[in-house]
Amino acid sequence: MSLAAGARRQRGSSLVGNESRIAWLLMIPAFLVMAAVAIYPLGQVVGLSFTDARFATQNDDRQFVGIDNYRQLLSMTIRELPPIIDPATGQQEIRNGQPRFESWVRVLPREPLRYIEAYQFSLFGKRYVLGAVSPAFIKAAVDTVRFAVSSVFLETLLGMVVALILVTEFFGRGVLRTAMLLPWSIVTVVAARIWEWMLQPTRVGLFNTLLSDLGLGSGSIAFFQTEALQLPTMIAMDVWKTTPFMALLFMAGLSMIPKELYEAAEIDGAGPIRRFFSITLPLMTPTIAVALVFRTLDSLRVFDVFQVVLGGQRYSLASYTHSLLIDQRSVGMSSAASVLIFGLILVFAISYMRMLKVDTK
Known part of the structure; x- marks a missing residue:
């Protein structure tokens, strides 16, 4: 009996081994395609990021510069701005009700790298300046993260609300589902x-006309020219266009939840809110994770909206990388910026997976 059992186990393990080998053989074409369209180009970009390559130059003219490109993009320092003292009073000078501080030019280092002001901020009654060798890159990174976090949060929230409404049965649901997809179907540039x-800073613009008619403005709000309004406007545009995509994903996830679970919970006396947090949200976690990863990846590499609307007034990481390559013709620097974008997206994706406890096995 023991010999027969051992033989059966050996045949079983041999069968499993054969199936495993067949599975790997079947995956070889996919791996080859991945290597051709993803791994090889990524390796090229990483390699170029360690050189001083310029656009439209020969390979022989490239020099290996190590991490200099990354150092130039990421080098930052924080320095305290000393107050300007009024010689007559010996106290800090006040102008227009605001205390005055020395210029950042006098406190930021110039050697071996020249630092330029990126941001100023106050903390515990003192004034500080954040200096960077590439302040435009730092500002683009901050704006991109703010854009991604805000837009993805709002799209997830609104997408879930829309999906919960449209999965219920009511008259005209099909028409609303079709209308919901219209913003998403429009090309982003259009x-x-x-x-x-619609946001023109005159009464020709729809929003300024409405605000003026309602007595909420002068009718000349410059949404794209006012720095404080630029990023919120970009976020609003993205939320309007992409919320239908999130709602569509959530509707697919909601349709997979068995109705028997809701019926049993309703019999047990669970209300709508408790059913949502006890049934819907836990079972929707994988769908939410996929939606978050896709949208975060997409929003962190946003290019078209910033490039078309702001046109260099303000950068996203992708549009700044485009500027490095096309305007400054720096292949090495733009490659380093691209690698950093890839790393940022990877960090967000892994964080989502861990936060939502998604099983990746």
Whole structure:
């Protein structure tokens, strides 16, 4: 009996081994395609990021510079701005009700790298300046993260609300589902131009006309020229266009939840809120994770909206990388910026997976 059992186990393990080998053989074409379209180009970009390559130059003219490109993009320092003392009073000088401080030019280092002001901020009654060798890159990174976090949060929240409404049965649901997808179906560049027209800083713009008629403004609000309004406007445009995509994903996830679970919970006396947090949200976690990863990846590499509407007034990481390559013709620097974008996206994706406890096995 023991010999027969051992033989059966040996045949079983041999069968499993054969199936495993067949599975790996079947995956070889996919791996080859991945290597051709993803791994090889990524390796090229990483390699170029360690050189001083310029656009349209020969390979022989490239020099290995190590991490100099990354150092130039990421080098930052924080220095305290000393107050300007009024010689007559011996106290800090006040102008227009605001205390005055020395210029950042006098406190930021110039050697071996020249630092330029990126941001100023106050903390515990003192004034500080954040200096960077590439302040435009730091500002683009901050704006991109703010854009991604805000837009993805709002799209997830609104997408879930829309999905919960549209999975219920009511008259006209099909029409609403079709209408919901219209913003998402519009090409991003076209949508950006439509919003640019509606937000013109004159009464020609739809929003300024409405605000003026309601007595909420002068009718000349410059949404794209006012620095404080630029990023919120970009976020609003993205939320309007991409919320239908999130709602569509959530509707697919909601349709997979068995109705028997809701019926049993309703019999037990669970209300709508408790059913949502006890049934819907836990079972929707994988779908939410996929939606968050896709949207975060997409929003962190946003390019078209910033490029079309702002046109260099303000950068996202992708549009700044484009500027490095096309305007400054620096292949090495733009490659380093691209690698940093890839790393940022990877960090966000892994964080989502861990936060939502998604099983990746």
